[in-house]
Structure formats: structure tokens, C-alpha cells
Amino acid sequence: MRWLWDRFEEACHAILGRFPWIRNVYAVFAWFSFVVFLLSLLFLKDARTIFVQYLWSLYVLIQFWLIGRSKTITWRTYTAFFLAGGWVIAPLVRWVVSALNRVFGLIPSDVGSMAVLTPIVEEIFKLLPLIVFLLVARRSSSLSLSDYVLIGAATGAGFQWAEETVRRLVSTGWFGYGETLFGKFIHWEFWTLFPGKFYESSRPDLMTPSHAVETALVALGIGIALRLRWKKPREVGAYAYLFPAALLFLAILDHAAWNGQDDFPRWVLNLHAFFGAGFQAIPLLLVLWIVAIVYDYWDLNRVREELPRLPSEHWLNPLTEAYETFRVFFTKREDVFLLLVFYRERRQLGFTWLYGDEDARERGEALDGRLHQWLMWLSTAAVFLIFTWAAWNWLLTWPDADGSCFTCLFDGFTRWWGGLPWYEKAGLLFGIFALSFPLLGFWSAVGLALTVYDVAETADDLAELWRDPRKLQSPEVVLGTALTLGMMVLPGGPGKKPLASLAFRRFERHMPLPGSIGVDKTQKLFREVTIAGRKEFEMKYGRKGTGIYGIPDDLVVRNGKIEAVVEAKMWSREDWYKLASYPPEDIVYKGFPKKIGEQERRFWIQFEKHRESIDYLQSNLDKFPEARRLGIEIPVPIDEIRWVLKVSDSAPDEALEIIRRAYEAHGFPVEIYKVPWGKGK
Template sequence: MLNGLREWGKIIAKIPEKYPILVKLYVIFSWLSIFALIYSLIFIEDSRKIFIQFLWSYYVLWQFFILARSKTLPWKIYIRFFLAGVWLVAPLVVLFMTGIHRITGGEPHDLWSQAVVTPFIEESFKLLPLFFFLLLFQRAKTMSLADFALIGAATGAGFQFVEETLRRLANNGIFSEIFGYSSSLLSGGDVIHWELFTLFPGYFEENLFPVRMSVSHAVATALVALAIGSAVRLRSKTGSVSYSIPFFFFLWCFLDHSALNSFDKFDEWVYEIHDWIGNGYYTKPVFLLFLLIAIIYDYIKLNSIRTKLPLLEREYVIEPVREFFDLFFSLLGDRKRYKYLLVFYRDRRELGFRYLYGNPGDYTEIEKLKIRTAEFQKQLAVMLTLLLILSVSLSGAVVSMIQAVHDPACLACVFEDIGDWWNGLDTVDQLMIIGSLIALSLLFTGPWGAITFGLAAGDVLGMAGEFGTFLRNPRAWLAGLARMGPQEALAFGIEAGLSRIPEVRIGKKIGNKLEDYIYRLVRDSSGNILRGQSSTLATRLKQAGEPKPRPWYAAHHIVPGNESFNADAVAARRIFDRLMLDPSRTYTHLDDPINAAINGVWLPQRRGIGTEAYHPEIHTDVYYAELHRRLRAVTSKEELIDVLQEIKEELQQNIFPY
């Protein structure tokens, strides 16, 4: 299976050489994505929050990469583990914990979940990319100890990027605006430190006057990963006893994480043990000491075979200090020499570790059989691990579906809130956010991978509301699927399959946007323009000095356009037209009074972010009946404007009936 994947990889790698036009299109698309990123950073607040957190994560990644002097991993492979933490580890942790909560009936804020199970699952799952790499790839056998630390750091940084990005987007109240997003009175005053002149920022302290702390996810995972690498190297001498090293450091990091999340609710003996290991303040110094020892060990092993390795002129010992200063001064002077030295030193280290830890070329048939058996056992272990993770996650989903009819899962509320926020954004804002994600991904991966990431994120956000509805009442969705005929079901399956292909999805999105634009300009069968565009109303409100209060607000038509066929809505619209429209004029959606600021009000698209009426639930028969009742007595344009202003104020106070 792995050989087949490698062959496919070689074929795909040759495509740019075979079709040069793809390279040119990629360059054009890259520039467009960068422009989209710049636009979103200027005009979209949430995009700036995401980008700020990305810069912090990028800064942490570079700190580790510079310190790991005996590394053999190139930046491209290193950053892929960061993406694994973002796209694989973080979602798996959420799914797994959701499954546990649904199976056990617990809540995320229960002590056993928050301070025991969640820290254990997070610290364990962050090691999964390293385990899979060790089990499935031959390259992993010839890594330096510093490479183990880099893999752990990148995965932990990716996981924390997701965690902190969500925290920045969610914590937007008055307290957060005053003290920063990382402070919270409700959770005991946790403080997350992102400081420029700090080695490995992103650490946690329990409050403003802390007695314990927890290092960042990058440091914790790097420490355990480095311990795993040490166990792998010492196994030939000490046997299975060597695995006590990663076990000890895993418990250390788990206790740091657990003690911080417990908010002093554990028994005193737990905190006494935590005090013995420094209350979290010793973890980073221990890691730095461990990393220094690992680098020294790596270079001692390289020098043991230096006669087999290429050396520079007057270089008698391979050591990191000379390598660092050679690179530093060549960077300031001769850039070509810098690039040469950078590649030379890394390739020499990789060659040395291949000599040290690589497999001999010749095996007997019995040895080959043992190797194949061992490889099969590794693949089986991977499959069983994945099966366990998916089983718990899917079991939680099944329990949620069963309970949804009587007790809708809180998970549905989360998806609905995400959907409300996404739907409340303008189309341009949505496209800019997706473009920003694609531009960021282009820094790490190829064009199609970046496009896939961006479109996948857009799909998840766009379907969040529908998925929340499904979680609340899955039987209704399944019943609708059961009512499909064979042809409809086949068409549904084909469309779902095609939508996974990036090219098809891009074309579909462009087609949908074009169709939406044309839809706004054409007339309906009765000759009237299609009225009531929220985007036009939003523009008119901003021009009238009423900016959008927050990103999750939408422009609401007090008197609806002709998209509503409710009898009271139609009657209210006729009164509005009689007093506001000039019979001698022909209107477009740009100058139609239905889209004027006097007929609009900003309402929240997401629960809990404002005191106004909740926009997704306001289009009811009760609302239209009350609107018609009030407009019925209006006889002039001035009276109509006064009534609309009165209704606007009541909607802002959430006292208008609906």
C-alpha cells in the first residue's frame, strides 16, 4: 500500500514538468491569494485575529528550528507536522472528547473531564503524528534526537494554534477588551502569555498572581517526543527499560496540564507532587537541558564516524558552534555560500545518521520475512489505534443522534452559532477569509493542498448550521433521504462525490456567485424587480452613519422585500410602496426605497452577542401581523418614517413581537 502511494506521489510530482501552464496558473493564483489576505487583514477583524495567532505560532516554530542544531528535517517536512496538529490532532481531540461526554453523560466543565481526561487525551493525541511517522516511514529510523523534538514541537504548536485562534474569536466581551483575550474571570483568571522577548511564548499561568503554570503545548509535546527519541536510541542497550523515560516525562507534562485545569479542586497530595517538580516552572529548563544533552549526543555519534563523512577545509571536528557561526557570517556576507553551507551541513548530518542507524543492504530470506512481519504488525497497530479513536468518536455521535429528539446536544448549539456567524458575514468577507486560509496554506504546502484546505474550511463553516439542525433532529434528515427514489439517491451521491474535487467545487462556487449576482438584477414574472437585498441595505445603513456593530450582525428589512409571500407582509409592503415609490420612475435594487436605511436595522446573527432581536428567528407570522397592524393607520410618508423608526428602536430593545 505504501509503495503504491509513493508511486502515485512520483507521478503527481512530474505533472508540473509535463504541463508548464499549471505553474503559471499557480503563480497567478498565489498572487491573488496574497491580495485576498492583505484585503482581509485590512477590513476583516476576525482575519486579523487569526493572522496574529498564526504569527505567534510561526515565531515559536522558528525558535525551535534554530535551537535544534543537530536536525536533519527540512523546513517543508517540519511544517507538515504543524499542519497535522492543526487539521488532524485538534479535530480528533474534539470528536473524541465529544464522544466520551455523550457516552458517559458528562459535561466539558466536569472536574474529571476538564482536569483528568481532557489533559490526558490532548497530551496523547499530540503524539499520534510522531507515532505514525515512526511506524510507517523508513526515514524515521535515521532521525537525530533533535528531529524528535522538532516533530513534537511542530505538532504541539499546530494544536495550540487552533486552540488559541478559537479562544481569540470567542473571547470578545468587555472584560476581554480591557484585559486581553487570554484573561477570564469565569475560568479562574487563566493568563496566556504571548511575549516577544520570551523563549517559547504561549505558556499558561493560573491567574495574575500565580503559584503554578503550564508550558505551551509545543514545549510539552517536544519534551515527550524527545524522551521517546532517547528511548529509541537507548533500547539496544537497556531494552524496554528505556521506555520509562518517555513515560516519566509524559506524566510530568500531564500533571502540569491537569493541575492548572483543576483550579485547586484536587486533593492536597496532588499539588504536593506537583510542587516537587516545580509547579510547572521547571518544565522548560528541563527541556532545554534535555535538548542540549541530545544535541551533544548527536554530535558525539557523528564524530564517531567522521572519517566516512565529508569535511570542510581545516575542519577536524564536527561541532555545532562552528556550523552556526559559519552560517551566520555567510548570511551577512556571501548569500550563495550561506545556501551551500545550509544544505551541506544538513545533508552531512542526514548521511551520518543513515550510516549510524540505517539498515544493512543485505538480508537473508528469514530476516526479510521477519521485517515484513514486523511491518505488518506496525500497520495493524496503526489501524487498531485509528479504529479505537473513530469508535469512541462515532459512538458519541450515535448517542447524540439518539438523544437529539428529546434532549438536543449542546454540540448542535455550537454548530448553529458557527453557522449564524458565517452566514452573517458578507460574501466578500467570506471569500476573503477563505482566500486568507489558502494564502497561509501556500506557505506550507502545494497549490492543490492549499486549495483543498481553504475550500474544506469554507464548506465546514457554510454547512455548520445545517449540521446543527441535523444533530437536533437526525430522524427528519434520514426520513427525507429514505423518501428519495433510486434516481434521486444516485444523483445525490454523484453530486456529493463530485463536490469533493477542488476543480468542481471552485467552478460551482463561481457559478453560484454569478447566479446570485444575476438574480439581483433580473425581474420576476410580474415585471417587478426582485427586492430586498441584505447586502444593499447594509451598504445604505453604513452610508447613513450606522456601521455594523460587530462582525456577526446582519442588515434586516423592517418591511420585507417581495421574497416573502405572507399575506400581512405583502399588505405591509403595498402600504410602503404606495407612500415611498414614485409611479413615474423605474427602480433598480440600488435605488429601491425598500433597501433604504430608514427601512433597515442591524440585528445579531449569533446568539448571545447582543441584546437586539435575534435575526434568524424574526421572520414569523406574528412579526408580519404586528408590522401590518402598525402600518395600516399610516397616511403619509412622514408618518411611515416615524413608525419605521419606532419599530427599529423596539427591535434594538428586543421588545417588538415576533
Template sequence: MNSWITAKEAVVTETVWRIRCGIRDAAEAGYRWLCGIRRRYPWLGTLYAIWCWISLLTWIVGLFLYRDSRTMLVQYLWSFYVMLQFWLLCRSKTLAWKQTALFMLLGVFLVIPLTALTLLAAHGIFGGSTRDTWSQAVLTPIAEEIWKLAPLGLFLLFSRRATSMSLADYALAGAGAGAGFQLMEELARRWLNSGIIGRTYGYSTTLLGGETIHWDVWTLFPGRFEESIFPTIMSVSHPVHTGMITLGIGLAVRCRKRLGGAIFALPALLLAWSILEHAAYNGQNSLPAWLMKLSDWTGSGYRTKGVFLTLLALALILDYVALNRVKSRLPRMERERMITPVSELWYMLEALLTRRERFASVMSWTRERREMGFSLLYGNDEARSIRGRLQDDMLKHFRAAAGVAVMLFLLAGLAGFAAYGQAHVQPADSACFSCMFDSLQNWWDRLGFWEKGAIVLGAFALSLLFVGFWPALGIALTAASLPAGGHEIAKNIRDPKRLLTPEHAISALLALALSRVPFGRLAESFGKRGGRKLKEWLEKLLKKRKKPGRKPEGKERPSGQEPEENPPRGDADDYVHWSKAKYRGVELYDSRNSPLGEIDGIDLDKGVFYEAKSAEGLDRIHPKTGKPQQTPQQFTDKQLYQKTKVRIHNLQKAAGTRATPDGTAEIPTLEQIRGIRRFEFQLDGDSPALREAAENSLNRLRQEFPDYTFSIRFGVK
């Protein structure tokens, strides 16, 4: 008898296996055929991209024209927010975002039609309406909670990597299907509830019961259902119910060899509990008292979230304990002794804050490492068949995650060496490489907030055509951070040695981090003045103390030159008189060889233009009027504001540089000085009125040229 049962089970298993493989092979053949068509006709890809852009533009226009479009967007954002919470909590997941989104789509396009057909069929056979108690409080909860498990069932039946899923994958798959189902359910409620109360106070507000559906940003898994102003019963959102049931299925599958088939009572009990809560909420005023009493014993819906979080915490512990059993066969980062969610989050956070372009690689590598670990632990023959591809992908992302920093430092060194060679070996024919980054940030800074936002959103939308959500977000943010940090990149290329000293290295890293962290540029714009003071304080703090009896490097004074008794305002170590600059008397000329103005002094190493201004005769009285010939404000507006404004514009349209009769024999080229963004004025006069007028003129320059730095020293003879 037992042998007959065993043979019958083997026949059934073989039949199911053949049906499963036949359906999957046919689907894969169809997919390969479609891919072949795409390769034979590349213009289809272009047509698809055009269609995507037209769809995006149509959707944007619809947001302005149709209230229902805005309603749909609001509900989609709420559902996405719930799904994002599950995505962040399920730390041991191996499902990619695209696969998770597929479960959400199946909840929309598979679960809802199956549920609707089930209800229609039941009413077609037994009669009645959907408002009847047996339909609303019995049939509907059973049909919805069971059919929401269909996406996971299809994945387990047809996926080759079904046996290598983590426990968090089970929860994520169920939550995705539940989120898709809830998206359409709540969207239908929003569209149908167009009364005065719904439009005024919200679509889920009732006249006597208050708000029944709660969407709250600060709530974990928002969307709970409560009835009346003082609720005594509630129902958690569909993602929590379905995620809890599928997590129970995962625990049963993982522990069936140790605990036997009885462990499958766990998901059955969780399913029954979810149906009970759903039924009690839908029929709280019409169901028998004993059923409502049973609902009270199980917590009336208020204990479900806690039970799910407890099961999820247990699942994460079991997943990472299992991964560490095979950690010797998995790649690890340097100094990573154990595989933990904390270490993985640390590597991803480090990549996000330092080099966002490798954030996607780090995230993909950690996920693929977990998938490889579970494949080694639990994978069957089908899971092993894709292990080679998984290992290649994991190695590719590991190299990108671990080696991109070294490559970037090498590229920065090569770029600095090339810039040094251009500046010192071939000054006449150099094409200023660093100036390209300066020009890029100048263009970016001139854009308005909405223009920048449109560029970032366009890069994000375009990237979504080729990659997933998170890589597309990283590409869009990196595309914005490159022009936003152009000046800092140009400074490092122009003077690579600035990264060798601790104070410059730290300040450069801080500036680069601000430009690359999301909204860092906004913080930088508000704290620009405070940032400069912080940088000066940091440089003073980290500056090496001079050893006694030893002259500081680069500060030898020419013979016969005495130190100034009263140096101008500022640090004496940083002060350079314009007449002691390396390049002096540099004249700009245009394409017709006509002069465009003279620059008194230039320091290429520090990136400074020195301009000497004389205030002699400022207080001279005009014989006819009896008043000074010009006020301090008139003087500074002309000498500082107007002439500097013309000088900056002439730098862009000039054709070259040449030495004046009193200038130095060697002068820099036009391309070398176009990237300088700092002006230092040295004025021989000094008075409170002159200082106030000069500050007013410099503030006008700072407003018109925000990417330039302007400073002034008074009393320079």
C-alpha cells in the same frame, strides 16, 4: 515456549511491515499519479499560482475588513515565533522547514479532530459535559497529551528515513505538533473571548486572576499559563510538553541497545508528568489534595522548561559526538577539524552577511551533512536506499556554498575586463554595462518605503510557491539588495583596479555589506555623512607611505609647471585643477544636433565632472540701485543649482558628445559619462557669505539628486 513466542513476534512484525509498506506504497503511487497529471497539464501550475495570488490578496483585504482575521494573524505570528525558537535551538536537526511545518499542520488538522472525537465519544458513552471535573481535569489532559504524539508516530511508521533522525528531530517534531495544537486552541479562546475585559486588557485577562496566558517577545517559549495575580501553579505551553516527551522517546530509541528496554520508562514518566501538570492546572480547585500535593512535589509547572532544556542540551551533545565519529566520511569546510554547532553557525552567518544568495545553500548543506551522518550511523536498509539522492543533493549544495565566492570574483573580473574593453577598444559603439546598475539603483532610490516593501513582499510570496520559507526570504532580500547596491557594483565594474588597493577594497566591501545586510540601506541613509568621513579616514590610515627619494606614481608634474603654493581646500594629493583634466571642453548635443551645454573637465578614472565658476563682479554696485547687482545666494542658485540641475537632465536626453573648439582632441562618449555621479565645482572667489550661499545651493542639489555627490573648492584661479 520461547521459540513459539519468537515465531509469533516474527509473524506480527511481518504483518505490521506489510501493512505499513502497503499504505505507503499506495500513498506514493497516488502522489506520482498527481505529479504525472501536473506534467501532462502545465496550465494547472499557472492556475494554482493564480489561485495563490487571489488567496493572498483576499487575505490582505480581510485584514482590513474583519477583526477576526487580524486576531488570527496575531495568534499565528505568536505560534510561528515559538516554533522559530525551537528551530534555532535544535541545532543538530535534519528536518527541513517544510517537514517541520508539516508537523505543525498535523497538529491542526489531525490532533485536534482526534481529540474532539475522543471527548465526544466518551461523553456519548458515559454522559456528562465537558465542564465536569473528570472531563476537564482527567480525560482532556490524557487525550491531548497522547494524541499530540500521533504525528511523530506516523512519521516513524511510514518515513524511510525514520531511523536516521537526530535527537533534535524528535524534539522538533513534538514541538511542531504542539505548536499547531496550541495555535487553534488559543485562536478559539481569542475568538470566543469578546467581552469588554478581553477587548480592553487582552483575551486572557480575568477580573480577579489578572493575566493568565503570557505572550512575551523576550520570553523563551512564550504562552505559559498562570492563574491569579500571585500564581502558585502554572502550565507551560503545549510545544514544550510535547517536545519533552518526544525527546524522551528519541533518547530511548537511541539508547535501547545499551540500556535495554527499561529506558522506555523515561518517555513514559515524561508523559505522566505532562499529564499531571495539565490536569493539576485544569482542575486546581476541584482535584483531590493528594494529587495537588504530587504536583507541588514536581514543581507545579515551574521546573518543566528547565528539565526540557537540560534534556535538549544533552541531546545536542550526544548528536554532535556521534557525528564526529563518522566525520572522516563526511564533507567538511576548509580548516573545519570538528563538526560543531559553532562552526556551522559561523558559516551560515558568514554567508548571510556577505553573499545572501548562498545562505540557503550553506544551511541546506549543513543539514544534509547531518542527515548523511546519522544515516551512516543508524540508518537501516530503507534509509540507505535514499542515501544516493541525499549525497547528490549534499554535493550540489556544498559546491554552491564553497565555490560561489570564487565564481562571483571571476564574474566580477570578467565584467571589469569587458567594461575596460568597452571603454578603451570600442568607445563609439559601447553599451555602458555599469550604467545599467546605476540606473537600477536610481529607480530603486526613487521608490517610497511602502513601494519597496511591496516589492520585497511580492518576491517573498512568489518565491514561497516554489521553495521553502528560508530560501524564499533569502531570494526576496537578495532581489532588494541588488538594486540597492547598484552604484557600488557599477564602480567596481567601471574601475576594477580599485579593489586592488587595501583602502578601496575595505571600503568597497563595507559599502557592499551595508547594501546586502537586512536594513543595511536604512542604516546607510542615516549615516551617510558619517560613512563618508569614516571612508576618508580609512583611506588615509591604510594609504601606503611614500618612500623617500621616489616620486609617487601618477603624480609626475609636466615640465615647467610649478606646484601651487596655496592649494585649495582639501588634500593636495586629490586635487586636480579643471584645466589639467584628461578630457576638457566636452559639449552635449541632442538628436537635432543642437548644443545642450558644455562640461569643463571630466576624469573618467575617478568619475568626476569638473565645473569652473567665476565670481568676478559679484560685488559690483548697480549705478541705479546702489546695491550689488546680485547677492551671493542669487549667484550660487543660478550658477550651481539651476545650471547643474539642467546639466543632469540633459545628460539623460542627450544624443552624443563632441569637442568644443578649445577642448581636447579626444573626448569620452555619452555612454561613458552617463554613469558619473560626482560634481566638483571650482570657484575663483572666496568669502564667508559665498561659502554659506554655495552650501545652501549644494544642499538643494543633494536633496533632489540623492545619488549624486556635490563638492566645491574656493579660491581656485
């Protein structure tokens, strides 16, 4: 499956490289769709109806996202499962149920279709995105238990978004959406954990929770089963899958009992009542999830010595991370995103050490340390469109204002904003947050909304400065600005410990060599190289090419040639001494084993694998247009390339010298590049 997925990705990249206009067409289509969406909110009631359901689904996603303290997946991956649940699984379920109805001679209103086929198909098919991810994704073996919950919740929430959107649109007649003669039966309350539950308000004797809860519960069961099989394969074996099977049975029973409550025989409803009548799902999920989070951090603490930590950290735990996040949010808001990325990347690195298979370790941990530029650009443009529309309304609202006076817009904005009640202000800010959240992530969207609020509250000051820029020459303004900037950048300023910001970035990104093309670009290029190299190796020799090609941490490119290959290692002093104690042949080609937790891992400086990748790249430059875009145009002899070992300045010189001589004897002229890193730095 992974090999097929690699071939598919390679084909897509080749098509995009050959026809770059496809990206431009997609960008135009995306912007056109976005503008049409904004206009539809103003003029179409159905669009506002759909948006209301989207906001509820987004609220459910946020709740799960905030609780999942041990997560390693990104917001982009999280929302991808949401989209899969809404746009892939929901139509697929409808098609499969319709086909089965024809096979069994049923119609949708029959109890056999509504209360038997539909629950079984829906609850099973909502697990398909998780199963495909486990089969295809190279980092699937390094998921935390919280990741399973989030993947299941996102898929279920997406499915319910599609289902409830249709229900809202077709709800007409005497009773509105979610209402029957017996009262309300679909519950979306703000002060409720995981809203979207189904139960009759007049006789709440049974219920079924939201699709997000049911799918998250079964997905967590799958994660627990896989973890048990990995830890105790002989003792547990295939019996581990009985646990998620039992949770799936409960989910199907809850769903079926609700749909067939008026038609099922009494013994089915009694069985449902015996297992909790649907009310057990949320408490059971919370209990299992809390245990899973505690276990995730217990696992991470087994390898904490191998993970980067902030100076104040001794034990990794969610409470300390949450406290540090809130502290930085209120003292140095712009560092919150970096801090959250650091925590997430560290968790992913830890689970890769603990559970990652060969594919996960080879792929590396090339996680983004900052927002992608195109997302920032798109979000900025979206906010610009919102304010353009708002400015047009100000001009219509205050006809006495001079439209040619730019500062009058600020004055009008101040009067308009100041005249709004608090709940309308909150609604506007939440709307900005909701529109930017899918693009930027949670904390960045919060920061954007707060920035808009700050601008709105100080619009009159901005107008005065625009009218009279000489006020910027005021000593108070200059001194205040200089003090603010100084506190932001100096070590020990608000939200910072001395040079603690070094820990916010990955070690590989810190202090790159002059001429470096960057970690992200290097790893993106060599992922393509390794995929192509493996494919050619497998076609030529008929066996797997895993472990032959490597992904360098960075490259230096000058005058169209590769000048240096960087391998970054953030090892302890003991690890350097241990490697240096081995024979030269083992230093270069084998490394040394080290037990991390319950597993043994090999510590190795992978210049040999990097050389294979460099050789393949330079022999096939015409296959990689990305290499030419990065300036790699002229192949150079492999013995002319510098091999740079990037290490912490705490690494012992005597051990490094032994290692350097061993690699030099095997054709690698290694240079040592020390950078300040670690506690107290």
C-alpha cells in the same frame, strides 16, 4: 505500514499522471486563496486576529528551529508537522473528547472532562504524527535526537495555534483574550523563551507550559528510548520506554492540574507541586536537549572520516558551524543557504551511516541542494503582489505625482519610506519575512527582507538611473560592478576559501557527465521504479523485495535511450585499496565490511542493483510517464549501456583498475570518471 504508504504514494502519482489538470486546479485554488488572504488582512478584523496568532506560533517555531543545531529534517517537513497539529490533531482531539463525554455522560465544563479526559487525550494524540512518521517514513531510523524535539514542538505549536486562534476569536465581554479577574493567564511575550505559557499573573503558584514544550519534551523522551534500545537492546529492552512514559505522565499532570486547579483534591495539587508545579518543564527540556545535541555531535564525530568536511574543519561541532554561518552571512550572503544545506545533509548522511536501516540506506540521500523552482516563483509572485498594492497606495497618497511617470513611483516610495518611524519599517519587513518564511526557509526569507530593505533605502538612486541610463556608462559604476562580480565568483573572494564552494554541493552533483539528466531527476524516477519493482516482486514471490533494486546517482540519456549509468563514490584511498584486495566475485557482489562507530556497514559499488532497476524500467516504460518526460523512450540492450564510476581524483589508479577489470569480467564495462574533490581542491 511502509508498504501500504508506498502503495498510496504510487496510486497518487498514477492519478496525477493520468489527470494532470488536478495540479492546475490546485494551483489556481492556491493563488486564489492567497489573494483572498491578503485582502482579508486589509478588511477583516478576524483575519488580522488569526494572523497575529499565526505570527506568535511562527515565532515559537523559529526559536525551536534555531536551537536545534543537530537537526536533519527540512523546514518543509517541520512545517508539515505544524499543519498536522493544527488541521488534523486539533479537530481529531475535539471529536474524540466529545465522543468520550457522551460515553461517560459528561459535559465539557465537568471536571472529569475538562481536567481528566481532555489532558490525557490531547497529550497522547499530539504524539500521533511522530508515531506515524516513525512507522511510515523510510528515513525515520536516521533521525537525530534534535529531530524528535522539533517534530514534537511543531505538532504542539500547530495544535496550540488552532486552540488559541479559536480562543482569540471568541474572547468578548469585559475581559479580553488571556485576561481574567485575577490578571493575565496566557503569556505571549517577545523576550520570552517558548512563549504561550499559562499561569495566573496575580498568584503564579502553578503553571503549564505551551503545548510545543510539553510535546517536544515527550518526543525527545521517545527518541532517547529508541536510541537506547538500538544501542543496548539486551541490557535495556522495553524498560527504555519507561522514560518517555514518565515524561508523558508529567505533561498530563501539568495540563490536568492547571485545568482542574479549583476542583481537584489537594493531594493531586501537592503531587503536582512535588514535581515542580509545571515550572520544571522548560528547564528540563533545555537540559535534556543540550545533552542530546552534544551526544548527536559526539555520534557524528565517530564517523567524521567518512563525511565531507570543509578545509578548516577537524571536529564537527555546532559552534564552528554557527560561526561559519554568521561569517558567510556577513561576507557572502548568497552562500548561506548552500552552507546550511551542506551541514544538514552531512548530518543526515552521518546518522544514516550510524543508525539507518536497510530502507533508509536504499532510499539514499537525495536531499535538495537548492530551493525548488516553484517555491521561488511563488515567493517572487507574492512579493510582487505586495508591491503592487503598495504602489497603488503611493498613487493615492501623493496625488500631485504624475501617475504616468514610472520613476515618480520611486520618488513617492522614497518619501513614504523615509517618513515612516523605525518600528513601522521593522513591522513591514517582518511581514515580508513572515509571508515568505514558510516557503523559503529562515535564512532565505531573511535575505529577501534585507533585499527589500536595500531597495527601499536606495529607491531614489534607482529613479535617477531610470531617468538617465547613461549613468551606467560611468567608469566608477562599471568598475564597481566588475569588482563586485569578480569578488563573488573568484576563489578566495568574500565568504569563500579557495574552491570551498565545491564542499557546499553534494559530491554526486559535482561535474556531471555531458548529457546528464541530473541527480534529482534520476533519483525521483528510480524511487518510483524501485517501489513498483518491489511490489511486483512481492506479489510474484510472496517475500520482501528489499535490496534487489537500486537508485543510480545519475543517468545520461541521448536520442531517447539510456546511454550511461553513473555510480558516485567518495571513498578514501584506503577503502579503494581494501576493495581491490578482495576476489573479483566479492568485489562485484559483496563489497567489503567496515566498522563505522559501533556498527558494521558494507561498502559496495551497486551496479548489480542498478542493472535490475534499469531492466525493470525498460521492460515497463509505459508505467512510468516520468521516464518519457526525461527523454527515455527506446529500450536498449543492457550490455550496450556504459557503467560510469565517478570518483575523487585522489582515488588510486592501480586499485581502480583492479576493480574495473572485476566488473568487466561480470558484464559491466565500467569507465572511471575522476573529478577534483577533497581537501585543498
